[in-house]
Amino acid sequence: DPAPIATTTTTTCGYCGIGCTLDVHVRDGQVAAITPVHGAPVNRGHACVKGRFAHAFAGSRERLTAPLIRRGDALEEASWDEALGLVAARLTAIRDRHGGQAVAMISSARATNEENYLAQKFLRTVVGSNSIDNCSRLCHAPSAAGLTASFGLAGGTNPLDDLDHADCILLAGANPTEAHPVVGARITQRVLAGARLVVVDPRRTTLAALADVHLRGRPGSNVAVFHGLARLLLDGGYTDEEFLTRRATGLAELTELLRDYPPERVAELAAVPASDLATAARLYGQAEHPAIVYGLGITEHAHGTDGVRTLANLAILRGAVGTPGCCGVLTLRGQNNVQGASDMGALPDLLPGYQPLADPAARQRVARVWGQPVPERPGLRIPQMFDAAIAGRLRALYVIGEDIAQTDPDSGHVRAALDACEFVVCHDLFLSQTAAHADVVLPAVSFLEKDGTFVNFDRRFQRVRPALAPPGQATSDFDILRRLAHAMGADLGCPTPAAAMAECAAVAPLFAGISHDRLDREGPLHWPCRGPRDTGQAVLYLDRFATADGRAALAARPYLPPGEQPDTAFPYVLVTGRRLEHYNSGSMTRRTPNTTLLAEETLDLSAADAAALGIDDGTPVAVTSRRATVTLPARITDELAPGEVFTAFHFPDPATNSLTSAHTDTATGCPEYKVTAVALRPT
Numbered sequence: 033d034p035a036p037i038a039t040t041t042t043t044t045c046g047y048c049g050i051g052c053t054l055d056v057h058v059r060d061g062q063v064a065a066i067t068p069v070h071g072a073p074v075n076r077g078h079a080c081v082k083g084r085f086a087h088a089f090a091g092s093r094e095r096l097t098a099p100l101i102r103r104g105d106a107l108e109e110a111s112w113d114e115a116l117g118l119v120a121a122r123l124t125a126i127r128d129r130h131g132g133q134a135v136a137m138i139s140s141a142r143a144t145n146e147e148n149y150l151a152q153k154f155l156r157t158v159v160g161s162n163s164i165d166n167c168s169r170l171c172h173a174p175s176a177a178g179l180t181a182s183f184g185l186a187g188g189t190n191p192l193d194d195l196d197h198a199d200c201i202l203l204a205g206a207n208p209t210e211a212h213p214v215v216g217a218r219i220t221q222r223v224l225a226g227a228r229l230v231v232v233d234p235r236r237t238t239l240a241a242l243a244d245v246h247l248r249g250r251p252g253s254n255v256a257v258f259h260g261l262a263r264l265l266l267d268g269g270y271t272d273e274e275f276l277t278r279r280a281t282g283l284a285e286l287t288e289l290l291r292d293y294p295p296e297r298v299a300e301l302a303a304v305p306a307s308d309l310a311t312a313a314r315l316y317g318q319a320e321h322p323a324i325v326y327g328l329g330i331t332e333h334a335h336g337t338d339g340v341r342t343l344a345n346l347a348i349l350r351g352a353v354g355t356p357g358c359c360g361v362l363t364l365r366g367q368n369n370v371q372g373a374s375d376m377g378a379l380p381d382l383l384p385g386y387q388p389l390a391d392p393a394a395r396q397r398v399a400r401v402w403g404q405p406v407p408e409r410p411g412l413r414i415p416q417m418f419d420a421a422i423a424g425r426l427r428a429l430y431v432i433g434e435d436i437a438q439t440d441p442d443s444g445h446v447r448a449a450l451d452a453c454e455f456v457v458c459h460d461l462f463l464s465q466t467a468a469h470a471d472v473v474l475p476a477v478s479f480l481e482k483d484g485t486f487v488n489f490d491r492r493f494q495r496v497r498p499a500l501a502p503p504g505q506a507t508s509d510f511d512i513l514r515r516l517a518h519a520m521g522a523d524l525g526c527p528t529p530a531a532a533m534a535e536c537a538a539v540a541p542l543f544a545g546i547s548h549d550r551l552d553r554e555g556p557l558h559w560p561c562r563g564p565r566d567t568g569q570a571v572l573y574l575d576r577f578a579t580a581d582g583r584a585a586l587a588a589r590p591y592l593p594p595g596e597q598p599d600t601a602f603p604y605v606l607v608t609g610r611r612l613e614h615y616n617s618g619s620m621t622r623r624t625p626n627t628t629l630l631a632e633e634t635l636d637l638s639a640a641d642a643a644a645l646g647i648d649d650g651t652p653v654a655v656t657s658r659r660a661t662v663t664l665p666a667r668i669t670d671e672l673a674p675g676e677v678f679t680a681f682h683f684p685d686p687a688t689n690s691l692t693s694a695h696t697d698t699a700t701g702c703p704e705y706k707v708t709a710v711a712l713r714p715t
């Protein structure tokens with residue numbers, strides 16, 4: 033008989049941004065089972081195949097258990113003192129010779145808030161650089177920019193539970209059944225209870241198949257589709273005139289712009305039937321409680337911020353945001369703490385709590401608490417870091433828990449940048465593709481071994497509690513950063529994660545009421561939470577929007593075509609995304625039994641394209657973009673329209689991101705992962 037469960041720890045899932053509350057049951061120092069917590073506010077007793085079953089990675093023999101230092105071509109084990117001494121000496125030398133700007137850091141959307149807070153404090157105070165960024169640059173930077181411009185704050189407007197009231201859900205650029213399964217199930221439940229569903233997506237996803245209307249636009253046509261819907265809302269009299277008069281700006285400019293977007297033109301631009309646009313506008317327009325839920329299919333485009341803003345236009349036109357009982361705009365975040373990493377100021381132009389670096393008062397507020405000045409010069413975004421490394425301006429890159437060599441676009445360029453740096457450090461659980469390029473690799477711990485907090489997709493601070501002891505000498509990013517600062521002759525303060533959260537609350541008014549004590553006593557708290565008696569704002573903007581004039585801002589932005597276009601040499605459009613069984617780089621899920629559910633990547637394509645190319649299920653297909661070629665087995669499916677193909681990036685081989693392009697969102701630098709022109713050839 034197995035030994036009884038020794039401990040059960042309640043914590044927050046470390047996979048997607050939904051932030052399900054889970055009980056981790058441990059026996060003999062290993063996870064015996066993970067169960068969802070009944071009655072938990074986000075997941076209500078549900079969990080998906082990742083959060084519930086993908087935990088064996090924690091006990092994998094491939095875990096890094098000691099620091100590694102490159103000697104010649106090999107990475108060899110070293111003591112913590114030697115490894116940290118080397119990192120401290122190299123960073124100090126580069127900083128002193130070339131200035132702090134020669135060092136950049138990519139912080140982690142898998143790390144806790146406290147670790148992200150400490151990472152940006154380390155780079156700003158010890159190194160003297162603002163070149164810190166996190167993977168929101170690659171996914172939801174357009175959400176932060178777009179939602180801030182439209183409404184005033186960089187988060188979704190309403191809590192998940194508001195979906196319980198929705199009588200029409202507009203789901204745009206998201207496949208939550210696979211990428212955010214607990215929300216996918218919640219939407220399905222709502223539809224089965226009678227809510228109408230409009231899906232905007234090039235793929236016929238599970239929810240698209242369930243929808244009243246599926247607007248299957250061309251990849252890259254979101255802005256045109258949203259303008260078409262906005263024009264139909266105006267023409268059909270579905271707008272909230274009082275709301276628009278009292279609480280919004282920009283209606284005249286938008287109305288003028290929308291003259292250029294009659295349904296017939298949008299039908300041509302986006303390849304969606306005008307009649308479907310009309311039905312979708314009627315369903316969203318007539319609903320009493322319309323909700324918008326969107327994901328990376330809106331943001332990861334050359335005009336992703338325009339996509340977010342023109343989607344937000346629809347909620348503003350309907351007065352379906354900032355109004356009691358409305359369902360607002362929900363943004364499905366990717367990694368578990370991508371919201372929190374940005375909230376904590378792991379960004380090159382924003383301090384904790386989205387305080388602009390350019391604002392002297394914000395810099396002074398932070399500097400007062402830190403006891404030293406905040407550097408003024410804005411830092412580099414992730415894509416700019418790679419360009420600067422290749423140009424010789426960036427000498428050292430410090431990567432915390434992200435496998436940029438596998439997951440960032442145009443990975444050949446990323447690898448060239450890593451090789452161009454004088455010095456590369458990374459923290460990770462495993463020897464990742466990025467670690468293989470590093471000079472020093474420091475063994476870190478997973479969410480199952482950490483103390484701190486995450487912020488989920490609807491702005492909830494939730495506790496993360498250690499259920500396991502770290503393997504070998506592995507330790508938290510928090511501990512590594514404190515020890516490294518010490519080795520560089522500095523003291524970051526914040527002896528514990530709770531102390532770091534307290535300091536963050538002191539520098540960021542948006543989180544002034546957040547503390548570990550309160551979260552342990554009261555449960556999750558939404559930000560803004562501006563003081564110890566503030567219970568947090570689940571629904572934003574009930575009194576006023578957080579813009580300068582207190583009004584929501586309609587955006588009159590024209591539709592512009594994607595950065596990458598198909599042509600005769602590259603006639604197909606590749607869309608990338610995620611699969612249910614795996615998560616991002618797959619470094620965790622590939623080391624669990626989930627691999628038996630999905631053992632390899634496929635190239636999904638339509639039956640029509642497969643027939644035209646002489647491809648059967650399983651045929652190896654060479655996929656060539658303007659940058660690289662990879663080979664994938666074919667999977668023929670009705671999810672794809674002819675001319676469009678799909679794959680994910682959960683496996684290092686094939687290197688999907690060697691195909692994707694360097695085109696980025698003009699406003700934020702978010703890559704255009706969703707549109708890559710490719711050629712196909714059966715091999």
Ligand code: SF4
Pocket residue numbers: 045046047048049050051052075078079080081082083084212213214215
């Ligand atoms: Fe974890 Fe997301 Fe699955 Fe919830 S839905 S269990 S947060 S991966």
